[in-house]
Amino acid sequence: MIVADRKPFDEILNSIKDYKRIILMGCGGCVTICFSGGRKAVEILASEIKIAGNKINREINIIEYTPERQCEYEFIDEYKKDIESCEAILSLACGVGVQAMVERFPDKIIIPSLNTKFMGYPVEHALWEERCAGCGDCVLEWTGGVCPIARCAKKLLNGPCGGSSDGKCEVGKDNDCAWQLIYNRLEKIGKLDNLRKNRGPKDWRTSTNKGQRKIKFEEAML
Amino acid sequence: MKSGSKLEKVLSAGNFAVTSEIGPPKNANAESIKKKAEYFIGKVDGANFTDNQTAIVRLSSIAAAAISLSCGVEPIVQMVCRDRNRIALQSDILGAAALGIKNILCLSGDHQEFGNHPESKNVFDIDSIQLIALMKKMRDEKKFLCEDEIKNNEPRIFIGAVANPFADPFEYRVLRLEKKINAGADFIQTQCVFDLEKFEKWMNLVVKQGLHKRIYILAGLTPVRSARALHYMKNEVAGMSIPDSLIKRMESAKEPKEEGVKICIEMIERLKKIEGISGIHLMPIGWESITPVIVERAGLLPRPIV
Numbered sequence: 001m002i003v004a005d006r007k008p009f010d011e012i013l014n015s016i017k018d019y020k021r022i023i024l025m026g027c028g029g030c031v032t033i034c035f036s037g038g039r040k041a042v043e044i045l046a047s048e049i050k051i052a053g054n055k056i057n058r059e060i061n062i063i064e065y066t067p068e069r070q071c072e073y074e075f076i077d078e079y080k081k082d083i084e085s086c087e088a089i090l091s092l093a094c095g096v097g098v099q100a101m102v103e104r105f106p107d108k109i110i111i112p113s114l115n116t117k118f119m120g121y122p123v124e125h126a127l128w129e130e131r132c133a134g135c136g137d138c139v140l141e142w143t144g145g146v147c148p149i150a151r152c153a154k155k156l157l158n159g160p161c162g163g164s165s166d167g168k169c170e171v172g173k174d175n176d177c178a179w180q181l182i183y184n185r186l187e188k189i190g191k192l193d194n195l196r197k198n199r200g201p202k203d204w205r206t207s208t209n210k211g212q213r214k215i216k217f218e219e220a221m222l
Numbered sequence: 223m224k225s226g227s228k229l230e231k232v233l234s235a236g237n238f239a240v241t242s243e244i245g246p247p248k249n250a251n252a253e254s255i256k257k258k259a260e261y262f263i264g265k266v267d268g269a270n271f272t273d274n275q276t277a278i279v280r281l282s283s284i285a286a287a288a289i290s291l292s293c294g295v296e297p298i299v300q301m302v303c304r305d306r307n308r309i310a311l312q313s314d315i316l317g318a319a320a321l322g323i324k325n326i327l328c329l330s331g332d333h334q335e336f337g338n339h340p341e342s343k344n345v346f347d348i349d350s351i352q353l354i355a356l357m358k359k360m361r362d363e364k365k366f367l368c369e370d371e372i373k374n375n376e377p378r379i380f381i382g383a384v385a386n387p388f389a390d391p392f393e394y395r396v397l398r399l400e401k402k403i404n405a406g407a408d409f410i411q412t413q414c415v416f417d418l419e420k421f422e423k424w425m426n427l428v429v430k431q432g433l434h435k436r437i438y439i440l441a442g443l444t445p446v447r448s449a450r451a452l453h454y455m456k457n458e459v460a461g462m463s464i465p466d467s468l469i470k471r472m473e474s475a476k477e478p479k480e481e482g483v484k485i486c487i488e489m490i491e492r493l494k495k496i497e498g499i500s501g502i503h504l505m506p507i508g509w510e511s512i513t514p515v516i517v518e519r520a521g522l523l524p525r526p527i528v
Contacts, residue, residue, distance in 0.1 A: 153333050158351040159398045161330045162386035162413060162461040170460030171333045183391050195394070198355065198401050201308060201348045201367065
């Protein structure tokens with residue numbers, strides 16, 4: 001899932017200072033699961049904005065919506081009428097949702113209120129960790145299912161650097177050394193031999209270096 | 223000869239090699255490089271020039287090495303994967319060779335989080351092992367990474383790499399050394415040795431695998447000026463092993479600088495006796511003037527003329 005985090009409140013408030021009629025548009029997808037953009041998050045942010053507005057005697061009309069997903073036209077089209085008549089939309093979706101809104105309603109002001117962070121999952125309640133960098137050429141088969149692209153600060157492909165200490169990464173000691181995890185896992189499944197082979201330079205063309213990427217599913221095209 | 227570098231000649235003739243290190247300045251002062259290089263004339267077989275170490279911006283290692291050459295000190299250019307992609311790395315290898323540089327040391331590079339531009343984007347297009355293989359390919363196959371031919375004047379480089387016997391997982395460290403040898407490294411400089419016991423354990427495994435016969439290993443050493451420096455390395459630098467006995471010895475020393483030099487010389491004596499060690503690499507971290515003193519007092523002068 002995509003994991004996002006709310007922007008600092010002052011930044012959000014400043015970004016809507018010119019508007020009085022606003023839609024807070026949440027998303028029922030990933031950001032609901034990570035508490036940053038679901039129905040509840042919309043309610044909380046709306047209250048905070050109203051309270052802040054009252055303090056400076058500024059009336060702000062807020063409509064709250066949370067479509068099933070903000071990143072698909074069919075879900076956001078439901079709110080077309082209100083969207084057309086408001087001044088601005090404050091989106092509580094990931095960057096994908098924000099841009100779907102922009103492309104569907106090109107005349108409207110769409111403002112993000114989240115910082116989209118990474119692809120990951122909750123490893124425990126209320127704790128999400130990154131697991132995939134979307135490099136487009138998966139290496140998990142030979143790394144024992146631990147991704148060095150997403151989890152090693154240097155994206156190394158040939159084992160840990162000298163900064164691996166007691167299983168931790170020197171760059172952020174809260175983080176496990178990805179290569180220690182890879183080593184442990186391969187040892188467990190009897191595949192340490194995977195680490196003997198010298199891995200050549202990665203083909204980054206499948207990653208973000210050519211700009212936007214596309215996937216076409218020919219069979220399903222209309 | 224792979225490169226014809228002085229270091230290669232010294233090592234291949236079976237001499238106990240001595241290299242040391244110069245950190246380029248944080249400005250454009252060529253004189254400061256010359257001054258530091260002068261300490262090394264006739265005292266070492268090669269001088270490393272660090273590449274923006276700890277991710278702090280400094281004068282380019284290749285430029286500093288070119289200045290060193292003009293002073294008569296053979297440079298070993300450090301090259302890290304943090305700041306350049308494969309295009310820039312290959313370009314700089316050609317440029318370095320054209321300037322007369324014959325030794326290059328390949329490293330991943332300290333992460334920018336530790337430097338003075340932590341907000342920067344890192345590159346790490348290739349890793350240090352891939353950089354070694356790339357350099358060997360340019361030298362021996364006369365090809366760029368993409369397979370395009372280097373028609374003539376291929377870079378003749380003596381390829382260096384590093385090893386840290388003190389980082390984790392310990393069991394993987396020998397295997398990683400072997401990967402570097404297989405990639406084409408000609409010599410190794412290790413992380414600074416303070417914990418001789420652990421180092422000996424690592425070297426035992428290296429010798430057991432016969433790796434010392436396939437590569438020259440230079441043991442890294444750092445002369446320390448105070449117990450504080452040891453505390454700092456123990457607590458702040460990952461992948462360092464510093465015995466408490468050493469810290470105590472420095473703490474109780476009346477003249478800590480002299481004690482640091484003595485420790486370094488004793489270490490050299492013991493390292494010389496370890497099977498598979500081909501030389502030492504002194505990393506004085508800003509205290510370049512101590513290098514000739516240590517080399518002399520350790521009985522490593524005169525340096526062989528090759």
